Amino acid sequence: MKYIIITGGVMSGLGKGITAASVGRILKNRGYCVTAVKIDPYLNIDAGTMNPAQHGEVFVLKDGGEVDLDLGNYERFLDIELTSPHNITTGKVYRSVIEKERRGDFLGETVQIIPHITDRIKSCIREAAEEEVPGGRKADVCLVEVGGTVGDIESMPFLEAIRQMRAEMPEHDYVLIHVTLIPEDTMGDLKTKPTQHSIKALRELGLYADIIVGRSERPIGAHTKRKISAFCDLPPSNVISAATAPDIYAVPMELEKEGLADVLTTHLDLGKREVDTSWYRIVTKEYTNRVTVGIVSKYGIEDVYISIKEALKHAGRALSTEVKIIWLDAERYEKCQLKDFDGILIPGGFGKRGIEGKIDAIRFARENKVPFLGLCLGFQLATVEYSRNVLNIPDATSEEMGEGTHVIAILPEQEDVTNLGGTMRLGDYTSEIREGTLAMKLYGLNEITERHRHRYEVNPRFIKKLEDAGLVFSAVNRNRMEILEIPGHPFFFATQFHPEFRSRPTRPSPPYLGFVDACRINKKTP
Ligand code: GLN
Numbered sequence: 001m002k003y004i005i006i007t008g009g010v011m012s013g014l015g016k017g018i019t020a021a022s023v024g025r026i027l028k029n030r031g032y033c034v035t036a037v038k039i040d041p042y043l044n045i046d047a048g049t050m051n052p053a054q055h056g057e058v059f060v061l062k063d064g065g066e067v068d069l070d071l072g073n074y075e076r077f078l079d080i081e082l083t084s085p086h087n088i089t090t091g092k093v094y095r096s097v098i099e100k101e102r103r104g105d106f107l108g109e110t111v112q113i114i115p116h117i118t119d120r121i122k123s124c125i126r127e128a129a130e131e132e133v134p135g136g137r138k139a140d141v142c143l144v145e146v147g148g149t150v151g152d153i154e155s156m157p158f159l160e161a162i163r164q165m166r167a168e169m170p171e172h173d174y175v176l177i178h179v180t181l182i183p184e185d186t187m188g189d190l191k192t193k194p195t196q197h198s199i200k201a202l203r204e205l206g207l208y209a210d211i212i213v214g215r216s217e218r219p220i221g222a223h224t225k226r227k228i229s230a231f232c233d234l235p236p237s238n239v240i241s242a243a244t245a246p247d248i249y250a251v252p253m254e255l256e257k258e259g260l261a262d263v264l265t266t267h268l269d270l271g272k273r274e275v276d277t278s279w280y281r282i283v284t285k286e287y288t289n290r291v292t293v294g295i296v297s298k299y300g301i302e303d304v305y306i307s308i309k310e311a312l313k314h315a316g317r318a319l320s321t322e323v324k325i326i327w328l329d330a331e332r333y334e335k336c337q338l339k340d341f342d343g344i345l346i347p348g349g350f351g352k353r354g355i356e357g358k359i360d361a362i363r364f365a366r367e368n369k370v371p372f373l374g375l376c377l378g379f380q381l382a383t384v385e386y387s388r389n390v391l392n393i394p395d396a397t398s399e400e401m402g403e404g405t406h407v408i409a410i411l412p413e414q415e416d417v418t419n420l421g422g423t424m425r426l427g428d429y430t431s432e433i434r435e436g437t438l439a440m441k442l443y444g445l446n447e448i449t450e451r452h453r454h455r456y457e458v459n460p461r462f463i464k465k466l467e468d469a470g471l472v473f474s475a476v477n478r479n480r481m482e483i484l485e486i487p488g489h490p491f492f493f494a495t496q497f498h499p500e501f502r503s504r505p506t507r508p509s510p511p512y513l514g515f516v517d518a519c520r521i522n523k524k525t526p
Contacts, residue, residue, distance in 0.1 A: 002140065002268045003165065007202065009181070010149065056068075061083055065086075072310075220241035296328045298353050311512045373493055373515040380454075384396050384398060411425060424453055451498055
């Protein structure tokens with residue numbers, strides 16, 4: 001097992017996750033099997049209870065793990081499926097060490113950060129790295145991304161564990177890539193001082209960067225590379241320029257052009273291999289069409305819906321259609337704005353705020369035959385809209401939203417949940433698709449598995465009434481409704497699950513493909 005450690009310098013939000021995922025892709029294009037671990041030094045056990053407006057999307061894994069959005073990047077770039085142990089947090093590490101202490105398993109020892117916490121971190125990394133991949137073997141290479149910035153108090157035990165790992169393995173099995181910022185001054189000169197300082201901070205911890213990836217707005221030239229190389233004790237070839245790319249999926253190509261593949265394979269003693277270029281062909285496919293999709297949500301920031309954005313892009317690429325997204329604030333948009341879209345999407349969400357705006361948008365899409373895709377809360381609100389305006393139940397709502405007729409209700413096994421963390425219906429569940437439906441046309445399968453994250457669902461008492469009024473539940477998991485659609489509408493499709501989590505550039509999600517295709521066919525915008 002080869003380890004590629006990725007640390008960050010100067011500041012967060014540099015695109016360390018995309019850099020890590022791109023490094024992985026470069027090796028995958030050479031036939032290596034790559035897996036990934038993300039370390040998040042916060043005290044939360046997982047991202048499930050964190051506010052996505054602050055922390056970004058909560059990504060959901062097949063095993064129900066609610067994790068950092070970087071795991072989504074790894075899955076998309078590497079076309080793999082990860083599990084919860086691949087996201088290590090301070091909360092998880094300390095919990096397991098403290099549980100062990102309570103059991104008495106430390107046999108009277110004083111339990112300390114070094115060695116007990118650092119040992120646990122190392123075993124967490126190794127266990128995740130060595131988890132079998134499909135086909136029953138282990139990955140060849142594991143990326144380990146340390147969240148945050150070198151120098152943060154919280155990341156100290158993790159960096160110490162990573163320092164110890166280097167001494168415990170052969171030289172060619174370990175490489176440290178430091179991703180740092182190369183800012184521009186007011187004269188337009190690229191400045192290397194922040195990088196020098198962050199390399200110094202690394203050294204104080206006993207860590208040495210083998211490769212520096214410099215993030216900047218424009219490419220870093222030979223002069224700046226030489227300067228970094230001199231100050232940071234690296235050959236200039238190991239200083240890689242990573243200027244902001246127009247599309248994240250182009251980053252592996254950019255890093256490849258910079259010679260990163262050679263530096264990396266030499267360092268890891270991986271030998272030369274032929275490069276499969278199919279990824280590059282897929283992600284650079286030309287657009288011949290463009291559609292505009294309106295997403296009505298209560299969060300203003302795109303990071304909350306990164307998987308949706310990417311899934312639309314994957315479907316768009318496959319159909320040579322550029323998908324332009326307009327974000328509408330569910331509480332503030334004007335109804336006339338809805339006319340400007342080729343399709344309307346209502347994403348997942350929690351709580352009451354903004355739901356009336358979302359329901360209005362769904363009604364507009366249904367009545368005006370505008371392609372509509374509803375996801376999770378979007379599925380539930382489509383049910384509420386249909387109940388109110390077709391079934392004539394004016395106070396129809398979801399139990400989550402308070403008083404009214406609950407056409408969406410709490411799952412029976414959720415009724416006495418006291419802890420909020422990790423207690424929803426999470427991860428992979430299988431549903432059966434009904435013959436002759438749009439769902440069957442899109443998936444071409446009788447049975448599908450998709451990822452879930454919800455507490456509420458269609459109230460069984462209303463299923464028959466809704467169906468008699470024309471709504472079709474085209475996929476079900478026993479008495480749970482998983483997909484709804486309206487026959488005769490160009491595309492009115494909603495899922496209780498989140499198909500975006502399984503979408504890949506190389507394998508777009510069927511509901512997204514159907515939606516973008518319908519937007520293309522019904523296109524109104526110029
Ligand atoms: N709030 C809804 C529920 O808990 C929907 C969740 C979601 O959209 N992810 O069921």
